[in-house]
Amino acid sequence: MDILRSERSRIVVSLGLLSGAFILFAGAVGMIEAFHEREVVDKFISLGQLLMLLAPFAVGFVAASRMAHTDASALTLLVCGAGVGILTAIPTVILLLFNSEEFRFLLDLTLKLLPLAVASYFAWQRYRAGADPRLVAGAWLAIAVLIGIVTYSFALVFEIKGELRTVLVNINRDWVDVVTFDHRKELMTGILTLCLATVASGCVGAIFHLIPDAPRRALLYGLGVTFLVGAFGETVRLILQEHLDRDTLKEIFRRDTLRQNAALALFVVSTVTGFLWAMFGQNLRHGISTMEYSQRRVLNGIGMLLFVAILLSLPWLIGRTLSDVAVTIGIFVLMGLGLNIAIGLAGLLDLGYVTNYAVGAYILAVLTSIGPLGLLKGTFNFWTVIPVALLAAMTAGFIFAMPVLRMRGDYLAIATLGFGEIIGKLAISDWLKPLIGGAQGVQAIPKPVFLGAELKNPEQLYYIVLVACLVTLFVSIRLNNSRTGRQWMAIREDEDVATAMGIDTARAKLLAFTLSAATGGVAGAIFAAKVGTVFPNSFTVFISINVLSLIIVGGIASNPGIVVGAIVLIGMPELLREFSDFRFMMYGALLILMMIKRPQGFIPSKIVTHEVRQGVKLKPAAAE
Amino acid sequence: MALLEVNGIHTYYGNIHALKGVSFEVDTGEIIALIGSNGAGKTTTLRTISGLMTPREGSVNYDGEVISNTRADMLVSKGISMVPEGRGVFAKLTVEENLDMGAYIRRDGAIKEDLKGAFSLFPRLQERRKQVAGTLSGGEQQMLAIARALMSKPRLLLLDEPSMGLAPVLVDGVFETVQRIANEGVTILLVEQNAHMALQIADRGYVLQSGEVAISDTAANLQKNETVKKTYLGID
Ligand SMILES: Nc1ncnc2c1ncn2[C@@H]1O[C@H](COP(=O)(O)OP(=O)(O)OP(=O)(O)O)[C@@H](O)[C@H]1O
Ligand SMILES: [Mg+2]
Numbered sequence: 074m075d076i077l078r079s080e081r082s083r084i085v086v087s088l089g090l091l092s093g094a095f096i097l098f099a100g101a102v103g104m105i106e107a108f109h110e111r112e113v114v115d116k117f118i119s120l121g122q123l124l125m126l127l128a129p130f131a132v133g134f135v136a137a138s139r140m141a142h143t144d145a146s147a148l149t150l151l152v153c154g155a156g157v158g159i160l161t162a163i164p165t166v167i168l169l170l171f172n173s174e175e176f177r178f179l180l181d182l183t184l185k186l187l188p189l190a191v192a193s194y195f196a197w198q199r200y201r202a203g204a205d206p207r208l209v210a211g212a213w214l215a216i217a218v219l220i221g222i223v224t225y226s227f228a229l230v231f232e233i234k235g236e237l238r239t240v241l242v243n244i245n246r247d248w249v250d251v252v253t254f255d256h257r258k259e260l261m262t263g264i265l266t267l268c269l270a271t272v273a274s275g276c277v278g279a280i281f282h283l284i285p286d287a288p289r290r291a292l293l294y295g296l297g298v299t300f301l302v303g304a305f306g307e308t309v310r311l312i313l314q315e316h317l318d319r320d321t322l323k324e325i326f327r328r329d330t331l332r333q334n335a336a337l338a339l340f341v342v343s344t345v346t347g348f349l350w351a352m353f354g355q356n357l358r359h360g361i362s363t364m365e366y367s368q369r370r371v372l373n374g375i376g377m378l379l380f381v382a383i384l385l386s387l388p389w390l391i392g393r394t395l396s397d398v399a400v401t402i403g404i405f406v407l408m409g410l411g412l413n414i415a416i417g418l419a420g421l422l423d424l425g426y427v428t429n430y431a432v433g434a435y436i437l438a439v440l441t442s443i444g445p446l447g448l449l450k451g452t453f454n455f456w457t458v459i460p461v462a463l464l465a466a467m468t469a470g471f472i473f474a475m476p477v478l479r480m481r482g483d484y485l486a487i488a489t490l491g492f493g494e495i496i497g498k499l500a501i502s503d504w505l506k507p508l509i510g511g512a513q514g515v516q517a518i519p520k521p522v523f524l525g526a527e528l529k530n531p532e533q534l535y536y537i538v539l540v541a542c543l544v545t546l547f548v549s550i551r552l553n554n555s556r557t558g559r560q561w562m563a564i565r566e567d568e569d570v571a572t573a574m575g576i577d578t579a580r581a582k583l584l585a586f587t588l589s590a591a592t593g594g595v596a597g598a599i600f601a602a603k604v605g606t607v608f609p610n611s612f613t614v615f616i617s618i619n620v621l622s623l624i625i626v627g628g629i630a631s632n633p634g635i636v637v638g639a640i641v642l643i644g645m646p647e648l649l650r651e652f653s654d655f656r657f658m659m660y661g662a663l664l665i666l667m668m669i670k671r672p673q674g675f676i677p678s679k680i681v682t683h684e685v686r687q688g689v690k691l692k693p694a695a696a697e
Numbered sequence: 698m699a700l701l702e703v704n705g706i707h708t709y710y711g712n713i714h715a716l717k718g719v720s721f722e723v724d725t726g727e728i729i730a731l732i733g734s735n736g737a738g739k740t741t742t743l744r745t746i747s748g749l750m751t752p753r754e755g756s757v758n759y760d761g762e763v764i765s766n767t768r769a770d771m772l773v774s775k776g777i778s779m780v781p782e783g784r785g786v787f788a789k790l791t792v793e794e795n796l797d798m799g800a801y802i803r804r805d806g807a808i809k810e811d812l813k814g815a816f817s818l819f820p821r822l823q824e825r826r827k828q829v830a831g832t833l834s835g836g837e838q839q840m841l842a843i844a845r846a847l848m849s850k851p852r853l854l855l856l857d858e859p860s861m862g863l864a865p866v867l868v869d870g871v872f873e874t875v876q877r878i879a880n881e882g883v884t885i886l887l888v889e890q891n892a893h894m895a896l897q898i899a900d901r902g903y904v905l906q907s908g909e910v911a912i913s914d915t916a917a918n919l920q921k922n923e924t925v926k927k928t929y930l931g932i933d
């Protein structure tokens with residue numbers, strides 16, 4: 074009993090059950106099965122199985138590192154890793170048993186005995202606490218009946234239907250196939266395989282904690298690279314197919330999956346690179362930092378040139394499909410940079426950013442469409458409308474900012490949320506139908522024409538987005554370093570004190586909203602030109618939330634952060650289309666994880682780091 | 698003519714009648730102490746002068762001009778600077794950035810010089826110029842708040858309880874600094890709970906009671922005044 078109460082076993086049990094619950098849940102919602110469709114390494118392991126093994130691996134590592142201070146021996150850590158692994162498997166194993174023909178009686182038994190057991194446990198506790206026996210008996214009866222009603226009805230359902238699937242739709246044969254590593258027919262072998270696999274990855278997790286830092290990082294790096302290439306096999310193949318001939322490609326990929334040899338080679342190469350970097354990277358960085366200033370500038374220049382070259386040749390490097398994704402990412406980067414003016418620079422929480430996007434899109438649609446709703450067929454082209462869309466969005470931003478200037482924090486957020494909803498409803502309304510087509514939207518929007526050539530491919534649109542992003546980036550950096558930027562900084566930190574510094578806060582806020590709206594308009598216009606049609610249901614609150622999340626995940630007020638945020642939150646889901654059912658679930662999980670583990674974002678800005686590290690709290694904002 | 702004239706102002710928070718006809722004046726170069734118990738309306742008076750609140754009746758004249766309806770941020774460019782109650786430094790900015798922010802309204806090139814001036818007034822801040830203001834000690838934050846207010850080159854400095862929450866040793870330092878600032882020609886309106894210290898450096902003083910001026914006299918006389926002694930100096 075003692076050993077069960079020790080700190081170590083508490084860690085093992087809680088972490089093990091956590092990962093067990095995770096796997097059970099992932100299976101029950103159909104995630105494991107869906108992920109199984111995608112193989113990471115050909116005929117070796119699928120994404121679904123990796124998902125299953127990743128959990129014990131991670132908690133095995135965490136368990137080992139939590140025990141580091143108790144000077145546990147290596148063997149103890151291994152045992153703990155194994156313990157975590159076995160606990161991970163247990164919930165799934167139980168479900169497997171319940172699901173099988175032979176052991177279904179266990180489920181029946183459990184369902185029928187559970188209420189009695191639970192009731193007896195509580196009754197006994199009460200009794201030991203010295204409660205009146207009559208009361209104890211009453212409580213026992215009440216609990217047993219209450220829980221019994223539920224479990225007995227479940228038991229009834231299962232008896233009639235005979236299968237778990239009727240209640241848990243995703244607990245089906247395919248699920249069994251995945252979790253037993255294709256041993257559906259021999260259940261016991263399957264269960265054993267599952268346990269062995271989770272125990273092994275739990276142990277590996279613990280071992281990972283034991284090996285020294287440099288090789289560990291190298292291994293993690295190697296595994297990570299192999300995993301990414303394998304998981305995004307289709308994407309990587311699309312990129313490579315632009316530059317390699319068919320036969321070489323076939324050596325590496327079987328359809329969209331990495332072949333075993335290729336995977337092994339990739340793993341070895343990336344691990345070795347990782348190891349070399351871990352060993353000598355420090356020296357290299359040190360060497361660079363001690364270099365002469367002029368030399369360092371040359372190095373910086375080369376880096377910049379390389380970066381620009383990659384940016385410019387990106388569509389050629391990655392091919393059409395991915396260029397399309399890049400354009401979408403770019404549109405969101407553009408919006409992120411814009412919204413960042415309000416949120417990151419001025420600290421104004423704007424949840425209605427979709428407004429500007431919609432205004433830009435509809436302005437472009439109505440002014441350039443050659444369909445029935447086009448106002449000025451042919452007179453306006455993409456290039457002349459872009460400034461109009463920009464001005465229109467700024468006007469919208471200005472008008473919507475007016476009534477909310479006196480609000481702060483949460484109140485401001487709710488008000489702007491309202492504006493976003495209003496725009497959505499206006500777009501779909503009958504009232505504006507003659508102008509913007511109601512639910513049918515506006516069709517037949519021509520592509521931009523540049524020097525007589527129609528820019529209809531994503532590879533070409535990419536450059537428009539790139540230029541727009543670079544211009545926005547330039548403007549927002551300049552703004553941040555200007556007097557206006559300082560006004561915003563002061564307002565973000567403390568509006569009252571900002572006033573005391575002589576800052577006209579109302580004007581500064583108005584300016585922030587107006588400028589922030591501008592790029593939203595441009596993004597909307599580019600989006601409309603890219604898609605060729607504009608529907609009201611493209612402009613939901615999710616756009617606002619997406620843009621806000623990518624800023625927060627990337628790092629508030631950090632421009633590189635916004636790009637990373639857009640790639641992670643917009644680009645990855647585009648590449649993982651087949652899992653779109655789970656998109657918002659993973660999205661939500663990522664947000665929660667980020668806020669707990671890295672609230673300052675992937676690439677935090679300086680000020681936000683101050684805030685998070687030192688725990689300096691903002692004064693709670695209040696409405697006036 | 699007085700630099701600042703407050704003429705019978707009535708200021709309200711909604712229905713709460715906080716100032717009931719407060720009048721006083723401040724001449725150029727003076728240090729004026731405004732004392733009174735909690736809730737007497739001292740902060741409200743400063744907020745009204747600095748433009749954060751508008752009086753419903755009465756007026757505030759500054760340099761011969763009515764300013765009761767002028768926005769707070771515009772008064773800063775006219776030379777009125779306030780150190781708010783509870784300091785109010787920009788917690789996430791560094792000391793230097795805070796001071797920079799204080800010079801926000803200025804466009805002249807002498808800001809660097811004044812930064813040096815601020816650091817010579819508060820050497821402590823120089824040591825900590827790269828430190829984030831929120832991590833300064835209470836006393837250092839108070840110094841920063843005062844230094845920052847000076848960065849806008851004010852003619853009239855409004856100080857709301859600069860000694861609040863400071864150790865007695867530091868309190869002496871703060872009042873010394875206030876005296877030094879006054880010697881450099883800045884007119885000072887000082888709100889204080891610590892009436893004893895305030896009256897020692899002030900030229901004249903006003904005692905505020907439930908939103909009205911109860912007593913007004915020279916600082917020396919106020920220190921001898923029986924009521925003041927009993928209520929605000931704690932001497933029987
Ligand atoms: N925001 C507010 N809303 C309503 N009433 C307020 C508000 N601020 C102050 N008051 C009231 O106005 C009166 C004067 O307050 P004020 O803050 O000017 O007092 P004070 O003299 O500065 O006191 P202290 O020495 O405690 O700072 C008090 O009765 C206070 O309750
Ligand atoms: Mg006060």
